[in-house]
Amino acid sequence: MAFDEVIDVRSPAEFAEDHVPGAVNCPVLDDEERARVGTLYKQASPFEAKKAGAALVSRNIAKHIDEQFLAKPKHWRPLIY
Template sequence: MPIAFATLDALINHGFDTVIDVRSPAEFALDHVPGAINLPALSNDERAQVGTIYKQISPFEARKLGA
């Protein structure tokens, strides 16, 4: 079961070793939790491709490709 944090302070002081951010490197560069590490599920190019398919073809096909 996922753990939800109500505030940024609660997230930073969660008591775990590391916060892992799986967003693309570009998204991570724009904003991330201080101290988090980036282990992206998709590269920037893959994210752009999935986004294009989502808008131009279908959300289902994009989710399939992204998974």
């Protein structure tokens, strides 16, 4: 099964550290957001962190779809990790 593009959804720092050659970085959390959610997890509660993280992830995914993926053809097959 072939894919047209590899999409790496990890933070920019994680992507910079290592990634699949040719992958495109479309982070669901940027570095600052990732740190903020991690801090909430430790200092407040896992539940509060998950609520905040889910809102950020949803917003960021919607932005990526609007800015980068709407024009892709119907048969486009990404591998997302």
